[in-house]
Amino acid sequence: MTQRFTPIAITAAALLIAANSPSFAAAAPEGLPLWAWGVTTAPTTMGPGEVLPHGAPGSATAPIGNVDNKEKISIQGAKGPFTRYEIGNRFGPADWFPQDHPVMPEIVHHGRQSKDEAKTPPVWACSLCHMPNGKGRPENANITGLPYDYFVRQMLDFKEGRRKTSDNRKTNTALMIVFAQQMTREEIEEAARYFTAIPSTPWIKVIESDTAPKTNARGGVFHTITGEGAGTEPLGNRIVETPISSHDFEIRHPRSGFLAYVPKGSVKKGEALVTTGGGKTTACTVCHGVDLRGLGPIPPLAGRSPSYAGRALYDMKVGNRTGEWSPLMAPVLANLNNDDILAISAYLASLEP
Ligand code: HEC
Numbered sequence: 516m517t518q519r520f521t522p523i524a525i526t527a528a529a530l531l532i533a534a535n536s537p538s539f540a541a542a543a544p545e546g547l548p549l550w551a552w553g554v555t556t557a558p559t560t561m562g563p564g565e566v567l568p569h570g571a572p573g574s575a576t577a578p579i580g581n582v583d584n585k586e587k588i589s590i591q592g593a594k595g596p597f598t599r600y601e602i603g604n605r606f607g608p609a610d611w612f613p614q615d616h617p618v619m620p621e622i623v624h625h626g627r628q629s630k631d632e633a634k635t636p637p638v639w640a641c642s643l644c645h646m647p648n649g650k651g652r653p654e655n656a657n658i659t660g661l662p663y664d665y666f667v668r669q670m671l672d673f674k675e676g677r678r679k680t681s682d683n684r685k686t687n688t689a690l691m692i693v694f695a696q697q698m699t700r701e702e703i704e705e706a707a708r709y710f711t712a713i714p715s716t717p718w719i720k721v722i723e724s725d726t727a728p729k730t731n732a733r734g735g736v737f738h739t740i741t742g743e744g745a746g747t748e749p750l751g752n753r754i755v756e757t758p759i760s761s762h763d764f765e766i767r768h769p770r771s772g773f774l775a776y777v778p779k780g781s782v783k784k785g786e787a788l789v790t791t792g793g794g795k796t797t798a799c800t801v802c803h804g805v806d807l808r809g810l811g812p813i814p815p816l817a818g819r820s821p822s823y824a825g826r827a828l829y830d831m832k833v834g835n836r837t838g839e840w841s842p843l844m845a846p847v848l849a850n851l852n853n854d855d856i857l858a859i860s861a862y863l864a865s866l867e868p
């Protein structure tokens with residue numbers, strides 16, 4: 516009773532299965548949701564981010580270029596003025612409003628320089644990317660108000676290869692991994708104690724719209740074009756998260772937040788999925804808390820960057836987060852497509868943190 520399938524028979528069988536299976540289209544892997552990565556082109560290679568050799572040109576730890584160290588920049592009512600070099604100092608960036616946050620531990624404030632950078636990568640100050648107040652930006656993460664256990668677990672996941680990014684052009688996540696690898700247990704715990712003690716406060720304003728400002732994508736962030744070329748364009752099926760002011764963004768203004776343009780109707784669609792599961796998934800509130808502000812060691816979701824949430828959901832869906840607790844999210848994500856991820860990210864960002 517040997518039965519041989521010719522290629523034609525296989526194709527016919529596949530078509531038959533496709534025709535009868537409503538989940539066929541959803542099962543096909545979808546590409547990277549570009550809006551969540553702050554890019555406009557698909558990566559040529561997908562998969563876990565590979566870290567270029569330390570210090571190599573183009574690697575995340577390539578030596579810093581020339582910096583303008585002359586112009587003094589001020590924010591009214593803040594400390595300073597600071598030069599651009601001081602603002603972007605990898606081992607002690609400008610702290611405009613020290614009164615806004617507790618005293619920073621050494622690793623958060625200054626990072627840890629390496630005696631021999633050629634051999635051992637340094638750890639940059641956490642405050643450089645996540646800012647002294649921990650609110651972060653769309654291309655990294657808001658790390659305020661996370662549960663202590665969750666924070667430490669993520670650092671160990673980065674350190675031990677269980678947390679990667681799905682686009683290997685994302686060098687800042689590659690850096691995050693390098694820093695976690697270099698950090699001691701004490702440094703991880705100090706940073707976790709510091710950031711988890713800071714309560715989350717609003718940082719993103721969600722705007723439902725058919726249009727969005729025209730933007731340029733730079734460094735994983737959409738910057739609103741001002742002056743020549745400024746205008747609006749159809750939003751389509753994306754979220755455009757953009758600094759309220761790109762000038763403020765560049766000077767790392769820690770009180771100047773973000774706008775997120777989301778498609779009309781996406782917040783309501785996201786709300787249905789998040790609060791009831793919409794027949795496709797488990798209600799997120801079951802684990803992340805009725806107010807979505809976290810529950811025990813499970814992280815909060817409300818009022819955070821929609822770009823970050825979109826990346827996190829996609830990374831988890833395609834298996835680039837494989838921590839001890841990640842399997843709890845696998846069945847939740849199994850039937851969600853990129854449109855669902857967009858709607859969920861829009862709704863979560865619209866909530867009060
Ligand atoms: C070069 C910029 C940069 C620096 C400096 C940096 N991070 Fe990050 N961090 C990132 C990026 C990028 C991500 C992940 C974003 C992604 O892949 O979506 C991240 C994610 C995290 C997360 C995960 C948040 C979550 O909700 O799961 C934690 C925790 C974190 N960083 C802690 C730290 C600590 C502690 C330091 C200081 C030692 C630090 N980071 C320094 C860029 C940075």
Ligand code: HEC
Nearest residue numbers: 796797798799801802814824827838840841843844847859
């Ligand atoms: C069965 C419990 C459970 C349910 C239901 C659940 N989650 Fe989670 N979620 C978790 C756990 C546990 C983690 C931490 C995963 C890890 O450590 O890798 C997590 C992590 C996340 C993260 C990453 C947060 C960060 O800071 O990186 C996002 C985003 C998220 N969940 C969204 C959702 C959404 C949206 C839903 C509903 C559609 C949902 N979750 C339903 C348990 C759950």
